[in-house]
Amino acid sequence: MTQFIDVHSLARRLDESGIRIIDVRFYLEQPARGRSEFNAAHIPGARYLHLDDDLSSPVIPGQTGRHPLPDPEQFAALLRRAGVSQDTLVVVYDDGPGLFAARLWWLLRWLGHEKVKVLDGGFRSWLEAELPTTQETPRPLDEGDFVARPDNSKLIDADEIQRRLAAPSLQLLDARAPARFSGETEPMDPVAGHIPGAANLPCAANVGGDGSWLTGEQLRKRFEPWAKADTELISYCGSGVTACHTILAAVEAGLPEPRLYAGSWSHWITDPDRPVATGS
Missing domain, CATH: 3.40.250.10 (Rhodanese-like domain)
Incomplete structure (x- = not known):
């Protein structure tokens, strides 16, 4: 089973209640740029998560690497607030190559959620296909029931x-x-x-x-x-x-x-x- 979904398949499913879309665009040398780009245009219904603030724990100088894994329970709470439940299909994307989308793909699988797809080609492919975008702030969702089950064998x-x-x-x-x-x-x-x-x-x-x-x-x-x-x-x-x-x-x-x-x-x-x- 492929780990990807193409832009046209996602576009046909935007109105499905069982899908949550998460935008993780990020630029190492400009940490605020991804969120700014999300506010300017994103896939309808998408939520934004930030690599440093959401997909990582705080760095402890001399003890951790530059992007420690997030605390499982805190991250699970964040996912629940984004409307993620145990049976939700989560679609993740960045600006194209998947360098940051893959991080969220892995985190979800680490925490026991394998219903996750990476948008092939990311937001760049979505724009090239002339599919709809929005500047609207996503409406609050009913909280999901996602529970973290970390698999540290990974x-x-x-x-x-x-x-x-x-x-x-x-x-x-x-x-x-x-x-x-x-x-x-x-x-x-x-x-x-x-x-x-x-x-x-x-x-x-x-x-x-x-x-x-x-x-x-x-x-x-x-x-x-x-x-x-x-x-x-x-x-x-x-x-x-x-x-x-x-x-x-x-x-x-x-x-x-x-x-x-x-x-x-x-x-x-x-x-x-x-x-x-x-x-x-």
Whole structure:
């Protein structure tokens, strides 16, 4: 079953009571821009959630990565206020490539809600299809009955990674751009490089130039060098956000779901005793 819904299919279902649409447009260097764009135009009925304020917990310097996972109970309450119930289909979108939509997709599944789809091509595809938008503030909804049931088997922590670094049964996939992986540049974190033994699989290549996702078969080919029966895949990035993009791609490809190192690189480097590698 695909993890995506196309814009025309969603447009036909806008009036269905069992669907909730959530806009998560966000820009790392302009944190207020996504909400501003939502206020200017969004898909009718959509609610807005902010990466820093809603999809993450507060950062604890020196102890967490840049986007710690939200508290499950607090996040569940937020979803209930957005009208999400146990049987609700949640459709999530960002401005196109799914880099932030994948975060919410993963969070919902982590909390036990698998009725979630990512809008293929995001808001850009919605506009290109000349589908309706609105500036209206969404009307209050009846509170949903969503209950958080966190599945922490979807996670891996730094200690387990460090214990298994040399084990052939573990394969780390780094979702960042090649220049950040190699340590050539590091615009976000104080230390450059990657976790030793990791392979670079930039998440940006999971989608085409128009922001639409590759097919399941195309995605499967991307994972072929590392998707082995006796190897567990682990996804990480800079702060645990775009790593979810890699996990979404693997699930769409029909592979076992990789675990998420939620703290990712920005957490790994909080301990100077953890090893760092550079180069390709």
